[in-house]
Amino acid sequence: MDERTGLPIVGMVGAGQLARMTHQAAIALGQSLRILADSAHDGAALIAPDVVVGDYRVLEDLHTFARGCDVLTFDHEHVPNEHIAALAAEGVAVHPGAAALRFAQDKQAMRERLTAMGVPCPRWAPITDAADLESFAAEVGWPVVLKASTGGYDGKGVWVVGSADEAQEVLGSGTELLAEERVAIVRELAADVARSPFGQGAAWPVVETVQRDGINVEVIAPAPDLDDETAEYAQSLALRIAAELGVTGVLAVELFETAEGLLVNELAMRPHNSAHWTIEGACTSQFEQHLRAVLDYPLGSPAPIAPVVVMANLLGGPDDVVPKALDERVHHLMAHWPDVKIHLYGKQFRPGRKVGHVTALGADLATVRRRATEAADYLMNGDRT
Amino acid sequence: MDERTGLPIVGMVGAGQLARMTHQAAIALGQSLRILADSAHDGAALIAPDVVVGDYRVLEDLHTFARGCDVLTFDHEHVPNEHIAALAAEGVAVHPGAAALRFAQDKQAMRERLTAMGVPCPRWAPITDAADLESFAAEVGWPVVLKASTGGYDGKGVWVVGSADEAQEVLGSGTELLAEERVAIVRELAADVARSPFGQGAAWPVVETVQRDGINVEVIAPAPDLDDETAEYAQSLALRIAAELGVTGVLAVELFETAEGLLVNELAMRPHNSAHWTIEGACTSQFEQHLRAVLDYPLGSPAPIAPVVVMANLLGGPDDVVPKALDERVHHLMAHWPDVKIHLYGKQFRPGRKVGHVTALGADLATVRRRATEAADYLMNGDRT
Numbered sequence: 001m002d003e004r005t006g007l008p009i010v011g012m013v014g015a016g017q018l019a020r021m022t023h024q025a026a027i028a029l030g031q032s033l034r035i036l037a038d039s040a041h042d043g044a045a046l047i048a049p050d051v052v053v054g055d056y057r058v059l060e061d062l063h064t065f066a067r068g069c070d071v072l073t074f075d076h077e078h079v080p081n082e083h084i085a086a087l088a089a090e091g092v093a094v095h096p097g098a099a100a101l102r103f104a105q106d107k108q109a110m111r112e113r114l115t116a117m118g119v120p121c122p123r124w125a126p127i128t129d130a131a132d133l134e135s136f137a138a139e140v141g142w143p144v145v146l147k148a149s150t151g152g153y154d155g156k157g158v159w160v161v162g163s164a165d166e167a168q169e170v171l172g173s174g175t176e177l178l179a180e181e182r183v184a185i186v187r188e189l190a191a192d193v194a195r196s197p198f199g200q201g202a203a204w205p206v207v208e209t210v211q212r213d214g215i216n217v218e219v220i221a222p223a224p225d226l227d228d229e230t231a232e233y234a235q236s237l238a239l240r241i242a243a244e245l246g247v248t249g250v251l252a253v254e255l256f257e258t259a260e261g262l263l264v265n266e267l268a269m270r271p272h273n274s275a276h277w278t279i280e281g282a283c284t285s286q287f288e289q290h291l292r293a294v295l296d297y298p299l300g301s302p303a304p305i306a307p308v309v310v311m312a313n314l315l316g317g318p319d320d321v322v323p324k325a326l327d328e329r330v331h332h333l334m335a336h337w338p339d340v341k342i343h344l345y346g347k348q349f350r351p352g353r354k355v356g357h358v359t360a361l362g363a364d365l366a367t368v369r370r371r372a373t374e375a376a377d378y379l380m381n382g383d384r385t
Numbered sequence: 386m387d388e389r390t391g392l393p394i395v396g397m398v399g400a401g402q403l404a405r406m407t408h409q410a411a412i413a414l415g416q417s418l419r420i421l422a423d424s425a426h427d428g429a430a431l432i433a434p435d436v437v438v439g440d441y442r443v444l445e446d447l448h449t450f451a452r453g454c455d456v457l458t459f460d461h462e463h464v465p466n467e468h469i470a471a472l473a474a475e476g477v478a479v480h481p482g483a484a485a486l487r488f489a490q491d492k493q494a495m496r497e498r499l500t501a502m503g504v505p506c507p508r509w510a511p512i513t514d515a516a517d518l519e520s521f522a523a524e525v526g527w528p529v530v531l532k533a534s535t536g537g538y539d540g541k542g543v544w545v546v547g548s549a550d551e552a553q554e555v556l557g558s559g560t561e562l563l564a565e566e567r568v569a570i571v572r573e574l575a576a577d578v579a580r581s582p583f584g585q586g587a588a589w590p591v592v593e594t595v596q597r598d599g600i601n602v603e604v605i606a607p608a609p610d611l612d613d614e615t616a617e618y619a620q621s622l623a624l625r626i627a628a629e630l631g632v633t634g635v636l637a638v639e640l641f642e643t644a645e646g647l648l649v650n651e652l653a654m655r656p657h658n659s660a661h662w663t664i665e666g667a668c669t670s671q672f673e674q675h676l677r678a679v680l681d682y683p684l685g686s687p688a689p690i691a692p693v694v695v696m697a698n699l700l701g702g703p704d705d706v707v708p709k710a711l712d713e714r715v716h717h718l719m720a721h722w723p724d725v726k727i728h729l730y731g732k733q734f735r736p737g738r739k740v741g742h743v744t745a746l747g748a749d750l751a752t753v754r755r756r757a758t759e760a761a762d763y764l765m766n767g768d769r770t
Contacts, residue, residue, distance in 0.1 A: 004426060005731050006711045023432075024409050029715070030729025030741065032432045041389060047408075047417045049434045283724050283746075298720035305690060305746070326391045330414070335683035339668050344415025346390050356415065361668075361690070 001070060007031050008295055011065055013056050014075025015042035017345035017354070018271045018287075021279065022075075023048045025287035036065045043346040044075070059083045066092045073249055073294045074270050077104045078151070095197065095248035095294035096269045103245050104269040108149045108178045117244055119237065120263050122256070127177040130164040137164075140181035149176040158214065183263060189223050189255040190274035191238035194289040194299055197248050202289065202299040203235040204282055209254070209274050215352065218373060221277045221309040224365055234262055241267070250275065250290045273313065273354070278302075280341050280359050281309030306361035308368045312376035314356035316349040325382065333358075333379050340375040386455060392416050393680055396450055398441050399460025400427035402730035402739070403656045403672075406664065407460075408433045410672035421450045428731040429460070444468045451477045458634055458679045459655050462489045463536070480582065480633035480679035481654045488630050489654040493534045493563045502629055504622065505648050507641070512562040515549040522549075525566035534561040543599065568648060574608050574640040575659035576623035579674040579684055582633050587674065587684040588620040589667055594639070594659050600737065603758060606662045606694040609750055619647055626652070635660070635675045658698065658739070663687075665726050665744050666694030691746035693753045697761035699741035701734040710767065718743075718764050725760040 002009050007030045012019045015037035023033040023044060036052050037045040045051045054061035056079045066072050071093040085098035096104075103110040111124045125136040127146065137144050146167055148157035157175075160182065161167040170177070188211060193203040205222035222231070238253040241264075252272035254265040275286035284292075284300025292299050326349075333342065337360075344356040358379070360372040387394050392415045397404045400422035408418040408429060421437050422430040430436045439446035441464045451457050456478040470483035481489075488495040496509045510521040512531065522529050531552055533542035542560075545567065546552040555562070573596060578588040593608035594601050607616070623638040626649075637657030639650040660671035669677075669685030677684050711734075718727065722745075729741040743764070745757040 001712075004431065005729070007715070007729070008712065020412060024412050027405060027409050027432045028726070028728045030711075030727075030731055032731075045434075046389065047412045047434065049430075049432065049436070051434070283726075292719065297716055298723065300719065301724040303724070327386075327393065330392070331682055334677065334685065338683065339686040339688070341413070341668075342415075343413045344390075344392070346415055346417075 005030055008070035009034055010291055011069035011072045012075050013079055015044035016075050017043050019044035019075040020047060020345060022287045025285060025291055034069055046346045059086060062087060071095055071294050081105055100246045101269055104267045106149050107147055110267055114264055122183050122263050123181040125179050127179045130171055133164050133167055133179055136179045143182050145180045145182050146170060146177055149178055183256050183258055186257045189257055191234040191253045192275040193238040193242055194250045194293045195242040195247050196293045196299060197296045200299050201239045202302045203239055204278055204302040205304055206231045206234045207274055216273050217313050219274050219277055219311040221281055249293045250286050276357050277309045277311040277359055281361055307363045308365050309361050310368045310372040311357050311359045312372040313354050314376055314380055316351055316353040316355050317380045329379050329382055333375055337371055337375045340371055390415055393455035394419055395676055396454035396457045397460050398464055400429035401460050402428050404429035404460040405432055405730060407672045410670060410676055419454055431731045444471060447472060456480055456679050466490055485631045486654055489652045491534050492532055495652055499649055507568045507648050508566040510564050512564045515556055518549050518552055518564060521564045528567050530565045530567050531555060531562055534563055568641050568643055571642045574642055576619040576638045577660040578623040578627055579635045579678045580627040580632050581678045581684060582681045585684050586624045587687045588624055589663060589687040590689055591616045591619045592659055601658050602698050604659050604662055604696045606666055634678045635671050661742050662694045662696040662744055666746055692748045693750050694746050695753045695757040696742050696744045697757040698739050699761055699765055701736055701738040701740050702765045714764050714767055718760055722756055722760045725756055
């Protein structure tokens with residue numbers, strides 16, 4: 001409880017863009033997010049006053065940080081699960097809890113659990129050596145998708161291999177692995193929901209996520225031409241996963257759409273790139289909803305506020321985007337696209353790094369997509385004539 | 386220029402709710418608002434990291450604060466005009482500038498200037514003694530509205546007097562005064578616009594502002610049943626005032642609607658209560674627009690995003706609203722009105738003090754008004770059965 005305001009204090013471990021945007025939402029609720037940052041230069045540490053610099057892998061740092069927080073939550077899934085369990089055992093309110101979060105931290109545990117629940121997944125197997133891989137490939141065919149059970153993100157920790165030979169290096173690296181069949185994907189979708197400790201759930205419209213080189217570049221809400229039945233199925237599935245796994249906060253369920261139906265790809269238990277569009281595009285943004293959920297407040301309406309919303313990520317390109325050029329490009333973007341909303345994360349530019357996003361709203365899918373993606377492309381690459 | 390981000394730094398003098406909400410908008414633009422606060426407990430000081438505590442009436446404090454800012458702007462109009470002029474003379478970029486801001490600081494100067502521009506105003510006269518007042522009342526009739534030329538806000542510094550006797554105390558107080566005729570008001574409107582140093586202007590839809598005891602309690606966007614011609618006239622008038630007075634940033638023109646047409650009541654040159662609805666209700670919020678304008682960025686689209694948007698102020702009521710009850714009431718409000726957006730300013734509750742606002746969007750005027758005003762009433766007064 002913040003004695004100055006009489007309102008609760010949420011502590012978020014991690015100070016990237018998710019914490020940054022959660023702080024924006026916290027302000028409206030009369031709060032101020034407390035943030036555990038790796039460094040004072042992290043995106044969220046630049047814009048919030050209540051920042052502790054510490055190491056999320058060190059239990060004592062987490063302890064110190066949690067003191068005075070009403071609830072602890074996360075900007076990423078890299079906090080050791082045993083630390084989260086230890087904090088909870090000492091009475092710290094942690095959302096999502098260790099038992100749920102495990103399924104976002106460990107892909108093998110996630111696959112086992114979802115399979116046991118009867119949730120459709122790509123065929124998969126744990127892999128310890130080349131023989132395991134050969135045997136799995138004999139069943140599903142090459143190429144096979146190898147994944148690190150833990151620690152991967154944005155295409156990192158994923159390898160598509162055409163033979164056991166190609167997998168030699170990763171097999172020998174000591175990384176805990178699982179293999180998945182390479183699914184014939186029509187497109188990728190995401191079903192984003194929130195669930196509170198009380199058990200209330202809320203689902204945003206199902207979106208299409210467009211990937212380039214394994215990194216999400218564009219999100220279209222709602223997913224174009226998705227039939228109602230499939231959309232409702234995806235939402236129900238995500239709400240069911242949230243309930244059965246005991247997720248509290250936002251749950252993003254990444255899905256493959258295939259000719260045979262939907263398959264679950266990944267789970268994330270925090271605000272997620274696939275729901276950034278909700279800031280302007282939904283009655284309740286995922287950041288506000290995550291705060292409501294982890295505080296066990298009633299959830300807000302997830303209703304969209306425009307027929308079409310498109311978010312395009314700003315990915316660091318060639319490093320000619322020096323700070324001066326960035327400010328100049330922001331000017332030009334605003335002049336050319338006065339209706340496109342800009343979100344910059346206060347990050348240093350590096351090739352492929354997510355440094356911001358833009359969002360466009362409207363009625364016509366083609367127009368809205370073009371405006372969002374052209375604005376993003378311009379901001380990252382400038383005039384290339 | 387912030388060397389960490391390559392983006393400009395805006396400094397805002399004053400740390401109330403306007404600075405608080407401007408910081409939220411700054412975050413999306415990759416920035417962090419620098420704030421000059423009276424105290425570390427001010428609403429905006431609770432949520433931003435770059436806060437300087439100082440006295441806005443002391444030039445040296447303003448100097449210190451301005452160092453390193455790309456532009457200086459204001460959360461209120463109480464900074465001495467001569468200090469603003471002095472800063473500008475030394476090369477500090479200040480928006481709005483002293484010459485424009487004078488007309489928001491000094492009601493007599495404003496009336497003189499608007500009258501010279503041919504802008505319709507209530508009849509008015511400078512008042513130094515009872516004889517002036519008697520003579521003015523002989524022309525316009527009693528009662529007469531007496532106003533302090535400087536320093537008034539939210540109904541403070543305004544007296545409705547039925548005779549020179551009733552005005553005795555205020556006439557003897559040494560306050561510089563002007564008198565205005567008491568206009569037969571149909572309702573009050575506001576035309577909110579922004580103007581950049583480059584000269585670009587943008588106008589939000591004209592709104593109706595509902596007052597209770599001289600304090601704004603509700604804003605309806607757009608103003609119901611306002612004919613297009615009058616709405617366009619009000620927008621043009623506000624843009625013309627902004628241009629002729631050299632306003633940079635947001636300009637709020639408060640208007641009286643009378644049987645004979647519109648009259649200008651007050652001017653404010655900063656984000657204004659009458660445009661809080663733009664946070665969720667317009668493509669570009671007044672806070673983002675103010676930042677764009679003072680940075681001489683191109684302005685954003687002021688288009689509304691719903692047919693009806695209603696904002697209701699949260700005014701501190703009887704002081705039984707202790708912190709614990711507030712958090713409990715926030716729960717209930719969220720449960721009952723999942724689509725109503727809450728904004729709490731981090732302020733101590735005092736009777737009549739603006740401590741937050743709520744906003745509702747929708748298609749039906751009566752429904753949206755009821756939801757916003759009932760939610761606000763509930764949050765302030767709780768269950769009164």
